[in-house]
Amino acid sequence: MATGEFFRQVTLPEQKSHNDGGLFPAVLSPTCTTAVHLSTFKEAIMAHKPWLESILLNTGAILFRGFPVTSPSDFNDVVEAFGFPEFPYVGGRASRTQVVGRVYTANESPLHMEVPFHHEMAYVPDSPTKLFFFCEEEPGEGGETPIVLSHIVYEKMKERHPDFVAQLEEHGLTYIKIAGDRDDPSSVTGSSWKKAYQTDDKNVAEERAAKLGTKLEWMGNTAKVITGPVPAIRFDEASRRKTWFNSLAVTYSVPASEKRNTSVELGSGDPVDEDAVKDMLRILKEECVAIPWKKGDVLLVNNLAVLHSRRPLIKPPRRILASLCK
Numbered sequence: 001m002a003t004g005e006f007f008r009q010v011t012l013p014e015q016k017s018h019n020d021g022g023l024f025p026a027v028l029s030p031t032c033t034t035a036v037h038l039s040t041f042k043e044a045i046m047a048h049k050p051w052l053e054s055i056l057l058n059t060g061a062i063l064f065r066g067f068p069v070t071s072p073s074d075f076n077d078v079v080e081a082f083g084f085p086e087f088p089y090v091g092g093r094a095s096r097t098q099v100v101g102r103v104y105t106a107n108e109s110p111l112h113m114e115v116p117f118h119h120e121m122a123y124v125p126d127s128p129t130k131l132f133f134f135c136e137e138e139p140g141e142g143g144e145t146p147i148v149l150s151h152i153v154y155e156k157m158k159e160r161h162p163d164f165v166a167q168l169e170e171h172g173l174t175y176i177k178i179a180g181d182r183d184d185p186s187s188v189t190g191s192s193w194k195k196a197y198q199t200d201d202k203n204v205a206e207e208r209a210a211k212l213g214t215k216l217e218w219m220g221n222t223a224k225v226i227t228g229p230v231p232a233i234r235f236d237e238a239s240r241r242k243t244w245f246n247s248l249a250v251t252y253s254v255p256a257s258e259k260r261n262t263s264v265e266l267g268s269g270d271p272v273d274e275d276a277v278k279d280m281l282r283i284l285k286e287e288c289v290a291i292p293w294k295k296g297d298v299l300l301v302n303n304l305a306v307l308h309s310r311r312p313l314i315k316p317p318r319r320i321l322a323s324l325c326k
Contacts, residue, residue, distance in 0.1 A: 064300070
């Protein structure tokens, strides 16, 4: 089966042009106008994996639209067809629940809340390299998952705030989170230490945290989770570009009620330049692409090159599932 016999690249009005003329994200649909079976889609993925990976490398993200992916188990089959190893969500800060196989809920915070831009698990030394998202129920209105190319954010921040970027490159960032022993469903970073480290045992939690470069300080049954310093700017070997690889936007965009539970500082211990961060938030909004979800959509994101977020849901329903890969 030749590539062109199954996949065709389509354009959507929300896509943005790269400097090289490519579109972000790439959007692929079936060439065939008659019914496509899930088994055929899976076979095409396996047959054309090198081609699909080259598109992911060149564009940063691929939206698969119009394929017969209707259930969490279908989505799990699609993820499995790519053959990427699973990434265990140990030390994660969002509340997630396993749905089936390698499929989990996305951030379980209330859908009217924004999830700020971030690279998945940028606050630990070893992050997933690829993310899959699946639209099981498309939003009535709002609830998009905007994405933005990280190297563009880095380049614009270096141009506008060279001293701040130099500080980030030299010192990195230290992330601090207060985690209770129960999930907080009202928070975008509401995972308990028990959920994050998949144990009820404080000693086991400490051991698992230490493997992620994280220290736990106990206040009764509450943990002060200290990670870092970790790099805030990273070099993406595949694209040979520097990326804005951090979770600054999460810390500075959460509601005031959450700010007491999450903070970030330079690895030197100095405070972060808040004016530069405010400019960063503007750049993220200006440069992002937000394609409204359609039922059955599968979005594959290069987590090393692309930040993602979630816009507030205006009109329910919405159900987006996720899978993380090494």
